[in-house]
Amino acid sequence: MLQVQRSPEVHDVVVIGSGAGGGTTVKVLTDMGINVTLIEAGPMLNPAKDFKEHMWPWEVDHRGVGPNAENYFGKDIYPFGYFLAPNGYWNIPGEPFTVAEGQDFKWFRSRIMGGRTNHYGRITLRFADYDFKPYQFDGLGYDWPITYNDMAPYYDKAEEFIGVTGTLEGLRSAPDGKFLPPVPPRVHETLVMHAGKKLNIPVIPSRMAMLTKPLNGRAACHYCGQCGRGCQTASAFTSSQAMIFPAMKTGHLNIITNAMARELLVDDKGRVKAVSYVDKATRTEKTIRCRTVVVAASACESARLLLNSKSTKFPGGLGNSSGQVGRNLTDTVGHAVSGIVPALEGLPRHNCDGIGGMHVYTPWWELDKKNKDFPRGYHIEIGGGFGMPQIGSFRGVAANAEGYGTKLKDDIRRYYGSTVSFAGRGEMIPNEHSFCEIDPVQVDQWGIPVLKFHFRWSEHEVNMVKHMHKTFSDLISAMGGRVTSRELPERAASAVSVGGEIIHEAGTVRMGDDPKTSVLNKWSQAHEVDNLFVADAAPFNGNPDKNVTLTIVANAWRAAEHLAGEMKKGNL
Amino acid sequence: MENHLDDVSRRDLFRILGTSIVLTGAGSGVLSPALAQHVHMALADVKSLSKGPNYQPLCFTKHNYLTLKKLADTVIPADANSGGASDAGAPEFIDFLSSRNGELAAIFNGGFGWLDDYMQRTYGSDFLTAKPGQQTEVLDKLAYRKNYTPETAGGRNFWTWLRNMVVDAYYTSPAGVKDIGFMGNGAMASFSVPKEAVDYALKRSPFANEG
Numbered sequence: 035m036l037q038v039q040r041s042p043e044v045h046d047v048v049v050i051g052s053g054a055g056g057g058t059t060v061k062v063l064t065d066m067g068i069n070v071t072l073i074e075a076g077p078m079l080n081p082a083k084d085f086k087e088h089m090w091p092w093e094v095d096h097r098g099v100g101p102n103a104e105n106y107f108g109k110d111i112y113p114f115g116y117f118l119a120p121n122g123y124w125n126i127p128g129e130p131f132t133v134a135e136g137q138d139f140k141w142f143r144s145r146i147m148g149g150r151t152n153h154y155g156r157i158t159l160r161f162a163d164y165d166f167k168p169y170q171f172d173g174l175g176y177d178w179p180i181t182y183n184d185m186a187p188y189y190d191k192a193e194e195f196i197g198v199t200g201t202l203e204g205l206r207s208a209p210d211g212k213f214l215p216p217v218p219p220r221v222h223e224t225l226v227m228h229a230g231k232k233l234n235i236p237v238i239p240s241r242m243a244m245l246t247k248p249l250n251g252r253a254a255c256h257y258c259g260q261c262g263r264g265c266q267t268a269s270a271f272t273s274s275q276a277m278i279f280p281a282m283k284t285g286h287l288n289i290i291t292n293a294m295a296r297e298l299l300v301d302d303k304g305r306v307k308a309v310s311y312v313d314k315a316t317r318t319e320k321t322i323r324c325r326t327v328v329v330a331a332s333a334c335e336s337a338r339l340l341l342n343s344k345s346t347k348f349p350g351g352l353g354n355s356s357g358q359v360g361r362n363l364t365d366t367v368g369h370a371v372s373g374i375v376p377a378l379e380g381l382p383r384h385n386c387d388g389i390g391g392m393h394v395y396t397p398w399w400e401l402d403k404k405n406k407d408f409p410r411g412y413h414i415e416i417g418g419g420f421g422m423p424q425i426g427s428f429r430g431v432a433a434n435a436e437g438y439g440t441k442l443k444d445d446i447r448r449y450y451g452s453t454v455s456f457a458g459r460g461e462m463i464p465n466e467h468s469f470c471e472i473d474p475v476q477v478d479q480w481g482i483p484v485l486k487f488h489f490r491w492s493e494h495e496v497n498m499v500k501h502m503h504k505t506f507s508d509l510i511s512a513m514g515g516r517v518t519s520r521e522l523p524e525r526a527a528s529a530v531s532v533g534g535e536i537i538h539e540a541g542t543v544r545m546g547d548d549p550k551t552s553v554l555n556k557w558s559q560a561h562e563v564d565n566l567f568v569a570d571a572a573p574f575n576g577n578p579d580k581n582v583t584l585t586i587v588a589n590a591w592r593a594a595e596h597l598a599g600e601m602k603k604g605n606l
Numbered sequence: 607m608e609n610h611l612d613d614v615s616r617r618d619l620f621r622i623l624g625t626s627i628v629l630t631g632a633g634s635g636v637l638s639p640a641l642a643q644h645v646h647m648a649l650a651d652v653k654s655l656s657k658g659p660n661y662q663p664l665c666f667t668k669h670n671y672l673t674l675k676k677l678a679d680t681v682i683p684a685d686a687n688s689g690g691a692s693d694a695g696a697p698e699f700i701d702f703l704s705s706r707n708g709e710l711a712a713i714f715n716g717g718f719g720w721l722d723d724y725m726q727r728t729y730g731s732d733f734l735t736a737k738p739g740q741q742t743e744v745l746d747k748l749a750y751r752k753n754y755t756p757e758t759a760g761g762r763n764f765w766t767w768l769r770n771m772v773v774d775a776y777y778t779s780p781a782g783v784k785d786i787g788f789m790g791n792g793a794m795a796s797f798s799v800p801k802e803a804v805d806y807a808l809k810r811s812p813f814a815n816e817g
Contacts (some may be wrong), residue, residue, distance in 0.1 A: 107707070
């Protein structure tokens with residue numbers, strides 16, 4: 035017979051999820067001496083064992099294809115390759131999701147301490163003033179209940195804690211921050227800077243969460259370029275290493291791993307009184323009582339938890355009288371173009387690893403341009419250089435060169451390091467067709483009802499991708515290169531990334547001043563449930579062309595300080 | 607060669623590296639030159655990944671394995687710069703993975719069967735015992751689009767898999783990494799780009815005349 039274990043202890047603050055938002059909440063509260071209990075759906079992270087930072091491909095017999103050649107057959111076991119940090123999946127065995135018929139959506143989840151911050155790209159950009167007031171800016175989307183100036187002090191705190199490279203540029207579309215020194219451009223990046231100059235496209239030092247100087251007890255970067263595999267010296271930011279591990283030493287943090295939150299339970303007044311979760315290891319149902327709960331399980335997972343927390347007072351899900359939980363789902367608009375640049379063929383060999391990812395990038399540059407056929411904009415991420423050879427690295431060269439023998443070897447030598455790629459990361463405007471809800475039938479292996487996704491790009495995003503394709507092709511031509519990616523198809527919509535593929539989901543538990551049209555107030559605190567906070571990208575009112583992580587950290591920091599203040603006043 | 611670290615001492619380096627950074631603490635997290643030496647130097651002593659004639663195939667028959675070895679060294683042969691595919695362990699890599707993945711085993715076993723059958727019908731001998739010119743003739747018909755024939759259509763998928771996996775195996779071996787000239791995956795105290803590399807590219811680019 036199923037036995038539900040209840041613990042008599044009442045926890046001050048329970049945080050659900052250990053990624054950027056959960057980690058920040060844990061850090062800020064434990065620093066203030068507040069006791070926190072952290073629930074994570076995955077296991078504890080052990081960087082020494084789990085990070086394959088400096089491994090060569092030949093150190094495993096399968097060279098990185100996977101022990102059963104999984105990656106050759108498009109299996110989803112190592113979506114970003116065998117050597118990446120423990121990163122999660124688009125398809126987790128036993129934890130499905132569904133998608134409306136005829137539509138496409140991919141939902142990436144990381145079940146491990148630190149979540150997706152263990153492997154993410156670490157591009158660290160502030161939202162601009164107009165990103166907080168998009169409706170005022172061009173009449174589309176929803177304004178935030180806060181301004182850039184409200185967030186700015188928390189961007190400062192976040193950057194000073196995380197450590198972000200960059201330079202002061204004075205651009206409205208890319209507000210300056212508290213930066214560490216930048217890293218010099220690689221050879222192909224120098225060519226891109228020249229091409230940008232020719233086309234009036236700015237190319238500036240990238241803003242990345244890697245330490246070019248020691249900071250807060252973390253060592254400076256050693257420039258191996260393997261940040262995506264996880265960093266043994268924690269020189270690349272992760273929630274796990276930079277926030278959770280130090281918090282464990284404060285004596286104020288209690289961690290429960292392999293705990294999949296099932297439901298938030300409310301008392302007669304409609305306040306959260308306990309968290310019910312599945313202890314995955316023993317498959318037992320457990321409940322812990324709490325005074326306050328901070329949900330930071332990732333935008334869609336947080337929406338799922340609220341929607342699954344039904345009660346007489348909240349039949350449509352916890353704090354969801356507005357019906358906005360699950361709505362306004364957005365992801366980033368993605369499109370990439372690659373090319374071969376003859377000026378780089380036969381480039382003298384040198385170590386160009388640097389920090390993992392680009393050293394320069396392009397912020398949006400046509401903010402003031404009239405008569406565009408899409409709103410807002412995108413930033414450009416630049417790829418290239420001498421990467422560590424991996425499975426598949428030379429497949430394109432081999433396919434183009436045809437043949438075999440010494441000629442193939444010569445071709446591979448010649449073309450190595452001569453490929454450049456441009457990836458656009460653009461803003462999606464929230465639309466009524468894109469949302470998630472609880473699937474009426476399907477449950478996961480823990481018996482928890484799963485999410486059903488509805489997702490559609492609009493003309494805005496399709497037109498933006500056309501602009502991306504032309505810009506990237508122009509940049510490659512300006513460098514004297516030739517485009518190797520396929521041309522934009524007749525139906526340009528098929529050239530937009532699949533929703534969820536860029537892994538920047540946001541907007542599903544939005545904040546606002548009006549409880550009728552929003553779930554959370556300006557402190558990311560539920561209008562209807564004062565001891566419920568949401569601290570990931572779910573509170574966002576939009577999904578600008580600036581990756582979400584820095585704003586998750588800043589907004590969670592702001593919410594945590596408010597929570598602590600309310601506790602002090604005796605309001606929580 | 608004191609700069610050339612083998613795998614074990616490289617791991618030690620990173621263990622020491624991690625510890626020393628932690629111990630020296632904030633304000634001195636810069637690597638000393640001794641610790642920051644490029645670990646790619648380990649590659650200067652390129653070790654063969656091939657287990658040699660003692661390797662017992664896990665998936666393929668002896669005959670098919672010898673055929674694979676010959677094919678692999680034809681795709682990536684030894685040249686003046688470096689060794690070839692079988693020295694880099696390519697046949698072992700393909701046999702190992704085929705032993706663990708039925709789909710892959712079918713592609714390769716099917717391919718070996720097709721190849722010997724085609725050779726028998728065309729030249730009266732299997733691939734291994736055919737004359738070098740005959741071996742090249744069939745591979746040219748598989749490799750180059752301009753030479754495609756209906757008779758060799760059945761071998762093309764096999765050939766693509768073979769070429770891709772041999773290339774993968776070769777360039778993920780110490781010999782391949784050295785041949786291609788990858789110099790990274792090490793620890794450096796700072797990042798800089800050699801001026802000669804920048805000049806090389808700029809001189810060949812449309813920006814040659816911009817300062």
